[in-house]
Amino acid sequence: MHRIYVHPLPVRIWHWINAVACVMLVLTGVQIRYVGLVDVVPFRIAVVVHNWIGFVLIANFFVWFFFYLFSDKIRVYHPELNPIKYYRGNLRQLLYYGYGIFKGAPNPHHVSVYRKFNPLQSMTYQIIMLILLPIQCFTGILLWDLKRFSGMVAFFGGVRVVDTVHVLIFTVFVFYILFHAYLGTLGRTPSEKFKAMFNGFEEVEEGESADGTE
Amino acid sequence: MAAVRSGGGPREADENTETHVTKPSLGGRMGLRPFAIRTIGAAVAAVVLALAGMIASASAAAPSEGDAKCLGCHGAPGLEKQLASGESLSLQIPGDAFAQSVHSVIGCTGCHTDIDPSSHPPAENSIGTKREFSIATVQVCRTCHSDEFEQWGKSVHAALVHEGNPGAPLCTGCHSPHAVIKGASEAMDTVPCKSCHGDIFTAYAASVHGVARSNGQTQAPLCFGCHGAHGVSVPSAGEGMKDVCLGCHTTALTAHRKWLPNAELHFDVVSCPACHSPKAERRVDLILYDSTAQREVSESAGVPEFESPTGSPTAKRPGLDPTTLWTLLKTLNRPGVEDKTSLKGRLEVRTGVEAHELAGKSAAISDCNTCHRAGAQAFQSVTVSVAGPTGIPVRYGASEKVLSSAFSIESIGGFYAIGGTRITFLDVLFVLALFGGIALPIGHLTLRWAFRWYLNRKPHEPRKG
Numbered sequence: 001m002h003r004i005y006v007h008p009l010p011v012r013i014w015h016w017i018n019a020v021a022c023v024m025l026v027l028t029g030v031q032i033r034y035v036g037l038v039d040v041v042p043f044r045i046a047v048v049v050h051n052w053i054g055f056v057l058i059a060n061f062f063v064w065f066f067f068y069l070f071s072d073k074i075r076v077y078h079p080e081l082n083p084i085k086y087y088r089g090n091l092r093q094l095l096y097y098g099y100g101i102f103k104g105a106p107n108p109h110h111v112s113v114y115r116k117f118n119p120l121q122s123m124t125y126q127i128i129m130l131i132l133l134p135i136q137c138f139t140g141i142l143l144w145d146l147k148r149f150s151g152m153v154a155f156f157g158g159v160r161v162v163d164t165v166h167v168l169i170f171t172v173f174v175f176y177i178l179f180h181a182y183l184g185t186l187g188r189t190p191s192e193k194f195k196a197m198f199n200g201f202e203e204v205e206e207g208e209s210a211d212g213t214e
Numbered sequence: 215m216a217a218v219r220s221g222g223g224p225r226e227a228d229e230n231t232e233t234h235v236t237k238p239s240l241g242g243r244m245g246l247r248p249f250a251i252r253t254i255g256a257a258v259a260a261v262v263l264a265l266a267g268m269i270a271s272a273s274a275a276a277p278s279e280g281d282a283k284c285l286g287c288h289g290a291p292g293l294e295k296q297l298a299s300g301e302s303l304s305l306q307i308p309g310d311a312f313a314q315s316v317h318s319v320i321g322c323t324g325c326h327t328d329i330d331p332s333s334h335p336p337a338e339n340s341i342g343t344k345r346e347f348s349i350a351t352v353q354v355c356r357t358c359h360s361d362e363f364e365q366w367g368k369s370v371h372a373a374l375v376h377e378g379n380p381g382a383p384l385c386t387g388c389h390s391p392h393a394v395i396k397g398a399s400e401a402m403d404t405v406p407c408k409s410c411h412g413d414i415f416t417a418y419a420a421s422v423h424g425v426a427r428s429n430g431q432t433q434a435p436l437c438f439g440c441h442g443a444h445g446v447s448v449p450s451a452g453e454g455m456k457d458v459c460l461g462c463h464t465t466a467l468t469a470h471r472k473w474l475p476n477a478e479l480h481f482d483v484v485s486c487p488a489c490h491s492p493k494a495e496r497r498v499d500l501i502l503y504d505s506t507a508q509r510e511v512s513e514s515a516g517v518p519e520f521e522s523p524t525g526s527p528t529a530k531r532p533g534l535d536p537t538t539l540w541t542l543l544k545t546l547n548r549p550g551v552e553d554k555t556s557l558k559g560r561l562e563v564r565t566g567v568e569a570h571e572l573a574g575k576s577a578a579i580s581d582c583n584t585c586h587r588a589g590a591q592a593f594q595s596v597t598v599s600v601a602g603p604t605g606i607p608v609r610y611g612a613s614e615k616v617l618s619s620a621f622s623i624e625s626i627g628g629f630y631a632i633g634g635t636r637i638t639f640l641d642v643l644f645v646l647a648l649f650g651g652i653a654l655p656i657g658h659l660t661l662r663w664a665f666r667w668y669l670n671r672k673p674h675e676p677r678k679g
Contacts, residue, residue: 035633036587043582043633047475097658102665147478158556158627160637167640171647178651182658 006116007200008073014064015197021057022177025050029170051144058137064129075114077126089119101186111202128176132169139166277313277321283331284322285309299343311393325354325391348384349375355385365445373604383410399438402427407437417570435462448605449569450499450562451510459486473580483629485562487569488592489579494568496585497595498617498635499560499609500539500626502546506553510601511546533611534598536619542598543625559629561585561592586633593617593634 007015028041028050035043068074080086092108097120100108109118117125139162142149146159153162187193188203196202277285287293289309294302312318323329341347356363366372366385374382385391388399388406398404402424408415418424418437426434440458441449449455460466470477488496502511534542539557546555563569585592594614599607616622617635629635 032586033633033636034588035583036589043586044473044475047582051475102661104666104669146476147482154627157624159630160623160627163630163632164623164637164640167637168643171640171643174644175647175651178648179654182655 001203001205003201003203004111004113005200006111006113006202007197008067008071009200010063010067011073012197012200014060014067017060018057018064019177021053021060022173024053025057026170026174026177028053033167054137054140054144058141061129061133061137073114076116077122077129079122079126080119086119090123093118093120097183097186111204116202124176132172136166136169136173139163139169277309277318280323280331281312281318281321285312295341297341297343297347301344303341303344303347307392311390315392315394316396317391317394325357327354345380348386352385355391359385362444365442369444369446370448370605371446377604381410399443400432400436402436405437407441411437411566414566414570417567421570421572422574423572433462448607449566451601451605451607455569456481456486483560485560485569487563487572488561490573490575491563491568491571492573492577492579494563494565494571495595496561496592497564497597498593498629499562499607500557500596500598500612500616500629501560501607502598502600503556503558503628504553505556510599510607511555512601512603533596533613534616535613536616536621536625539598539612539616540621540625557598557626557628559626561631564595585631588633588636590631590634593631 028046031038031041031046032043032050041049068077080089096105096108100106107118109115142153142156142162143159143166146153153159156162184193184197185191187196192203285307288305288307291306293305295305296302317325323331352363363385371383375384387410395404399406402419405415415437419428423434427436440455467477467481470480474480487494503509504511543555543557584590596612596614596616597609598612599609602608616626617629618638620637620639622635622637
């Protein structure tokens with residue numbers, strides 16, 4: 001076993017700010033949407049906090065965006081363009097989580113500096129970071145000040161359309177946050193992946209090369 | 215489909231009257247001023263009026279010789295005329311009241327220019343009904359009061375008169391012609407509006423405005439202060455009285471911004487009384503709006519859903535359901551129709567009486583939870599309205615489900631209150647996501663433990679017994 005540095009400091013800072021912000025946004029979002037069922041903080045406070053954290057999340061998004069844009073680490077997000085490799089990789093990973101893991105089979109993906117995500121992770125993170133999160137931030141900004149953005153809101157079909165998109169992505173994030181946290185426990189030890197996101201180092205088996213090939 | 219007209223009759227019309235006119239000085243308007251003089255009679259009246267200040271006391275005390283002749287007959291109690299309709303028209307003029315009135319200076323013939331004293335009373339003077347007589351006679355008022363008459367001509371009162379509403383007020387409905395007192399409309403005990411809008415006036419009198427006015431605070435508005443004196447328009451149409459309220463409460467928006475998120479948006483879609491009449495019942499009015507022409511859709515839209523209005527928005531009837539409303543919008547926006555129709559939502563109080571029960575600032579609703587929660591009273595009553603021929607909205611009852619149905623995403627694009635009108639379908643998805651996010655990890659973890667136990671158990675463990 002040896003350690004490789006896969007999570008640079010900016011990425012770790014972004015990740016944890018993003019994690020805390022997302023959880024806070026979900027919680028305040030639930031408070032805003034379900035007044036009466038949930039009465040932890042007053043509606044108005046929840047709205048104000050939700051708005052502020054939303055802007056923190058947007059600013060933080062650009063930390064992630066510009067770090068990867070101006071770093072060779074962006075390779076970790078490069079999609080697999082070969083469809084056979086793409087589907088085979090996803091299927092292998094899916095079979096591992098759905099069956100192999102129960103038998104104690106080894107994870108088919110081997111972490112390296114430039115391929116730290118398994119195929120399912122890579123696909124999920126691309127969808128979330130490049131599609132869902134930007135749309136969520138955009139609809140959030142529109143809902144933050146409907147009056148200011150009334151023309152754009154009307155262009156997209158009205159406040160209910162914008163809100164419905166915002167709530168649908170919120171629903172996806174609720175599932176994602178819970179499932180993502182669980183998948184984080186599926187390392188060699190339950191805490192391995194969490195520690196890696198704090199100190200930046202992942203432990204890999206001897207013989208695994210830095211570019212992910214064995 | 216349950217639907218109903220609201221504001222069709224004179225009483226309802228009165229309850230829905232409004233204006234966007236800035237605060238007028240009724241006293242200034244009611245005093246005779248040198249308006250355009252159209253007739254010789256009016257010229258004489260204007261000259262007399264210019265001298266009125268000097269001779270007022272004298273004229274009040276003693277009628278002119280000509281007026282005295284008129285009052286010789288018309289001052290007698292019981293003088294009346296039987297009309298063709300069977301009604302009896304009182305011809306008695308209270309001499310003392312006339313002497314005190316602002317019109318005494320112009321004398322009887324100042325208005326009754328059609329009377330020829332030498333042949334009066336005429337052998338025949340066929341008057342069909344009292345109403346016809348009143349409608350014909352108020353044209354005399356126009357001679358001097360042309361500005362006011364023009365304003366009245368554009369008012370909801372005039373629209374109701376033209377519609378044939380027998381209770382809609384003409385000039386003489388508010389201003390008793392032979393007993394017009396300067397400033398009568400500025401005093402709570404003589405303001406004429408209350409003769410028709412009695413219940414509204416009672417509510418006003420107990421309101422923060424009415425109490426202040428009673429206490430001598432003349433800056434507190436009386437009826438005309440908000441609604442104007444003559445150009446009374448429909449208060450429940452468009453954005454209602456918002457601009458009128460903000461005309462005096464100029465810092466209201468700034469004050470609301472300090473604590474109310476999206477204050478401007480609230481001002482757009484929530485009527486002032488919806489929060490400032492804390493005891494009022496609220497409702498959502500979905501206004502059919504022509505997005506192209508930027509105006510409310512008129513009743514002549516002629517879509518099937520509106521052809522047989524029945525029921526009442528206040529009655530417990532289902533009204534327009536979500537799919538019917540969605541179909542209605544689809545019908546109005548069918549291919550080939552250039553003017554696109556949408557629904558603009560507005561939170562308002564249900565009656566004109568409630569709109570006048572304005573409380574002080576400290577009693578106003580400032581708890582967001584009042585509306586921003588499921589089942590809030592404000593969203594239990596929904597109407598769909600179109601502009602009626604008189605400008606008074608014609609309202610059709612709708613099910614409260616139109617606000618929470620998935621169909622509303624497309625049909626009610628213009629109204630949404632977080633929490634209060636959330637779409638039920640999205641709640642189901644949220645519950646599924648939450649359940650899945652918890653259940654899947656637990657299930658997976660359980661399977662891992664079960665497999666580990668199964669694989670780690672001792673092989674060929676002998677069975678007991």
